[in-house]
Amino acid sequence: MANNYLTSESKKLATWYFTFAAILFGAQLLFGLVAAIQFVVPGFLFEILDFSVARMVHINALVVWMVFAMMGSVYWLLPDETGIETVGIGLGKLLYWVFVAAITVVVLVYLFVQVGPADITTIWFINEGREYLEAPRWADIGIVIVVLGFIYNLYATGMKGNRSGIITVLMADMLAFAGIYLAGMGYTDNISMDQFWWWWVIHMWVEATWEVFVGSIAAYGLITMIGAHRKTVEMWLWIEVAMLFGSGILGIGHHYFWIGTPEYWWEIGALFSALEPLPLVAMFIHVLYDWGKMQGEQDAQGKEVSVISNKPAFTWFVLNAFGNFVGAGIWGFFHTFPQVNLYTHGTQFTSAHGHLAFFGAYATILIGMFYLAVQGKNGIKVMYTTKKSIWATCMIFGGVLGMTAALTMAGYVQVLVSRAQMGATWAGYFDGQAGVWFAQGMDWRLIMGVITFVGFIVLMIDLLSIGKAAHHER
């Protein structure tokens, strides 16, 4: 593109990753809308694009766009942190195209082949039918190769250049993130064993390694956007790592309450997962505290201007601190004790938590990274918001909060009617679904989903146009 101010190849590659991530983000929302419509109008696309397919694309696009944006974020910050150009950038570019091609094929097969016969070839070539990890095995192997290449680049660059605290944390975290994926690649006839290892991947990703990744990115954002002191930020980062891994690793117990695993996971899961919100509170306080501190230092010098060098990105970083704490922390804590989880497990309550947590903890900060890339690409010193960025932020954040509220209501109906009152049978399930609050919850979820999607379109327009706006400091 014209007027590219980026001189670093690593940052250019990061913008590729961000671009494909944004496309998949759109796909995630679009297929989420299809699934939301099907709750309200059950015949919609029946036996053409069934709920199972729409939902599979919805959650897979979610995971993959986040992985793309995470890799992009690392390529973006590597030159800043290490002080050198990323090692193995050619490999990075090659793997980018391999990854894009693989994901495209996987999604096309999901959409047009959908299901296969009950044999191992389906697992290899169509889909594995395991929530979040549906990608067929050939793609699993491809993903492992791509991630190994990415890890090589990160390690080679980190060891050659200046290895900051942030880079050290990322090196350890990304290795764990990649290694854990291997736990989800096997096949077993035993559904309990299957889900035991499946949670190793899902939980150790979203409640441990991804959270530490977010801590690192937030640390980088605070240094670059408000000039926070590296010493303070990195000390906090290490404390967060201790708290996140200290609670998050054994917090996996809350997934082992009911899948056939021993009863002692009740106590372990309850204790450690109850601690999981603590680092998220700490991260929230940390972001606001540093912001106030840096602004205060500047005010003391008599300068009446904001310390923030990228308003839209920083807005998303603050929303991340808040959304992570509320979505992952509070909404997770609600149903993390086995006494409660016995009734909430497998209801829309989980779905409410899932929506606000994935959005609050991950989507927000990655959107913030998109804005940082736009700033860098356009050579802007201080980037301000536009009307579009404010509208997009309000619509997306409001939309997801609205969906969460609606799904929580629907979840309560399921918990009370389907579970507590009716004992969870087939008839009990549909009695719950027929509840008027449930139905209204699904209507509101769809409305809020549409608002989120419109917000996403405004966001995309803003990302493509904000760099050209005249009111930034260049």
Next chain:
Amino acid sequence: MAKKSVWSDNRFWQRSAAWVTGFAAMLMIWLTFDTIPQIVLGSDADFKNGVTKRVPGPTVINYKITYEMNAKRMHEIPVIGGANAEGTSSFQEKELFFGRDDWSEDEARELLALGKLGSQAKNCMNCHTLLGNGAYYAPDLTKAWLDPAWGPEGSMQAMTGKDTKEEAMAEFLMHPSQYPTHARMMPNLGITAAEAKGLVAFLKHMSSIDTNGFPRNFGKIKGAVHGK
């Protein structure tokens, strides 16, 4: 002048993070080694020896399965082949499954494998929940085998016109959209007769897994809503 405190030293926190993470990871690995042997698939010999496994062997399809409140554990547990004096499985009472109650270990294992593969190949988990995990568009399948709706007086069995639970379930799985049970229907997934048999075996096996009392009160409550 006061000395710099260790509490504001980054190296101290870095080491703390490493120790805490290492300790949590080691504990996790140790617990994994403790859990895995407890959830491996049991065998036919277990039934003959009266050994209760958390995940019973595939030949559990030869036995009658119920879900009963256990006084000692204070929640429901699967009871295989009738209860003994302690209220746990006695492995005595058999039950015909597709006309037989003598499925060999190999045959049952093959059926279970077909069913488990089928559950993945047909993407069951992106509408249903299995052991409570999955999507929330359709009923939970954890104890579907024990659902009164599929029993002799159940509406689902009656609808398919079949004489047994397993045949009714298999018929429904093969032609789900012929039996519109609700405005939200199950789509036709091209499930063959053999696959359907495997899937029903998989469901029966899953209902025998000790899920620590999840779901609570399954199939026990009749007619709580609107006097139905």
